[in-house]
Amino acid sequence: MNPLLAALRGRLVVSCQAYPGEPMRDPETMRRVAQAVAIGGAAGIRAQGLEDLRLIRAALDLPLIGLWKDGDGDVFITPTLEHALAVAGTGADVVALDGTGRPRPDRRTLAETVRAVHERTGRPVMADVSTYEEGVAAAEAGADVVGTTLAGYTPYSRVGPGPDLDLVARLSADLPVPVIAEGRIHSPEQAAEALRRGAHAVVVGTAITHPATITRWFTEAVAQDARSG
Numbered sequence: 129m130n131p132l133l134a135a136l137r138g139r140l141v142v143s144c145q146a147y148p149g150e151p152m153r154d155p156e157t158m159r160r161v162a163q164a165v166a167i168g169g170a171a172g173i174r175a176q177g178l179e180d181l182r183l184i185r186a187a188l189d190l191p192l193i194g195l196w197k198d199g200d201g202d203v204f205i206t207p208t209l210e211h212a213l214a215v216a217g218t219g220a221d222v223v224a225l226d227g228t229g230r231p232r233p234d235r236r237t238l239a240e241t242v243r244a245v246h247e248r249t250g251r252p253v254m255a256d257v258s259t260y261e262e263g264v265a266a267a268e269a270g271a272d273v274v275g276t277t278l279a280g281y282t283p284y285s286r287v288g289p290g291p292d293l294d295l296v297a298r299l300s301a302d303l304p305v306p307v308i309a310e311g312r313i314h315s316p317e318q319a320a321e322a323l324r325r326g327a328h329a330v331v332v333g334t335a336i337t338h339p340a341t342i343t344r345w346f347t348e349a350v351a352q353d354a355r356s357g
C-alpha cells in the first residue's frame with residue numbers, strides 16, 4: 129500500500145469545504161479551518177478547489193486528499209483527466225475523483241483516467257463511489273483507495289439519513305484496496321463504528337467544518353422542543 133495511505137490507517141481525515149455562494153467559500157478561510165482541525169488531531173485533510181489546495185498544502189504537512197468540483201453535470205467531483213492533473217499540480221498527495229460508472233465529460237473511462245494520473249503524476253487515486261458494484265469496478269480500474277463518498281448521492285444508490293455503514297463493511301471485506309468511509313458521518317460514535325466495520329480511515333466534513341448545517345441541526349431541535357413543550 130502507498131505509505132501515505134498506510135499512515136491514515138485507523139485515523140480521521142477532515143474534509144474542509146464550503147459551497148458556492150457561502151460566506152466561508154474562500155481559500156484563505158479554508159486554510160484556517162484546515163489548520164484548526166489539525167490542532168484537533170486530524171490525520172489528514174480533504175479539500176476542494178485548486179487555490180484551497182495550494183494554500184492548505186503550503187500551510188500543513190498532513191496528507192492532503194484533493195479534488196476539484198466543477199461543472200453542472202452528474203459527474204462533478206474532479207470530472208475529467210485535466211481536472212485530476214490540475215489537482216495533482218497543487219501538491220495534493222491523493223487525487224480524489226468520481227469513481228462511479230457514469231460517463232465522464234471527457235469520455236475517458238475511469239481506468240484510462242486512473243492510469244493517466246498514475247503515469248503523469250505518480251499520485252494515488254481515491255475513487256468516490258456510491259454502490260458496492262462501483263467500488264469493485266473502481267478497484268479493478270486501478271484506484272488505490274475507494275471512498276463511499278457518493279452513497280446516496282446518485283439516483284440509484286441508497287438514501288438514508290445516516291452513513292451507509294453496511295456498504296463500508298461490504299467493500300472493506302471484499303476489496304483488495306483500502307476503503308475510506310465518507311459521507312453523512314455526523315458523530316464521533318459513527319466515525320468509530322465505521323472503523324470497527326472495517327474502514328481503513330474515516331472522512332468527516334459537514335459535522336466538523338460546516339457551521340451553517342451544524343447550526344441548523346441545533347435550531348431545528350430547539351424549534352421541535354418548543355413545539356412539543
Ligand SMILES: CC(=O)N[C@H](C=O)[C@@H](O)[C@H](O)[C@H](O)COP(=O)(O)O
Binds near residue numbers: 143278313333
Ligand atoms: C457528495 C459530495 O459532493 N461530497 C463531497 C465530497 O467531497 C463533500 O461535499 C462532502 O462534504 C464530503 O464528502 C464529506 O461528507 P460529509 O460532509 O457528509 O461528512
